[in-house]
């Protein structure tokens with residue numbers, strides 16, 4: 001059984017590829033009511049993008065809310081629990097955050113992998129999408145990386161194999177809490193005069209935080225900072241304060257394109 005979260009499609013592609021390879025069902029966390037979950041399958045996987053050297057809150061909240069019956073079933077069957085995260089460059093100690101979160105439910109995180117994918121973060125000075133060459137290279141490299149992880153899960157070759165980067169503990173312990181507190185201000189989202197009211201930003205939001213008003217999109221307060229609305233606008237009309245006006249956009253090319261090697 002696989003649970004995943006994805007804003008732009010990087011993690012969805014990894015989840016889909018692994019699910020097909022190991023023969024497990026996959027569920028998108030924003031669409032899965034934790035209370036209604038019944039465990040099935042031979043392993044339990046969590047997949048998500050790295051956010052500021054940490055874990056998207058929606059993933060932690062989901063695990064906290066899983067019913068006791070679900071957890072007992074996982075424990076009774078001695079089910080291996082594993083995770084795969086995608087990141088632009090580095091994970092920090094985010095896997096330890098998941099380990100701690102699972103430990104609170106008395107579950108042990110047996111294995112942990114990261115896959116480097118094109119970067120989606122653009123909301124701070126100095127952060128932008130990758131160049132087309134880097135993006136292509138990362139996507140190509142991901143094919144082998146994801147295949148290798150799926151093989152290890154199939155064989156039960158549990159390990160911790162991560163791109164942690166420098167000062168992982170410090171980044172996760174110090175920068176992630178700052179991101180959680182100050183990382184997103186929903187009031188900063190707005191649309192520019194280039195908006196044609198096509199509604200693509202509305203459809204792209206995984207938590208339905210955007211509605212289409214008569215003048216253009218309206219953002220609510222439940223933003224996960226996934227940046228799907230920003231990257232999916234065909235007219236670069238979604239803006240976050242002034243920081244995004246000169247930033248690039250990333251669109252996941254599609255699973256088929258990746259498998260055809262782009």
Ligand SMILES: Cc1cc2nc3c(=O)[nH]c(=O)nc-3n(C[C@H](O)[C@H](O)[C@H](O)COP(=O)(O)O)c2cc1C
Nearest residue numbers: 006007008009010011049052053087088089090120
């Ligand atoms: C809010 C936010 C914070 C991010 N922080 C990091 C980070 O700390 N380290 C990193 O390597 N990538 C970071 N990224 C990049 C994403 O982890 C990466 O692009 C991921 O593959 C996106 O997955 P998705 O397409 O499934 O949303 C961040 C992206 C976002 C939107």
Ligand code: SF4
Nearest residue numbers: 195196198199201233
């Ligand atoms: S995707 Fe862009 S053009 Fe379409 S409604 Fe949203 S802001 Fe406007």
Ligand code: SF4
Nearest residue numbers: 205223224226227229
């Ligand atoms: S409003 Fe935009 S950034 Fe926030 S959760 Fe929705 S798509 Fe993601």
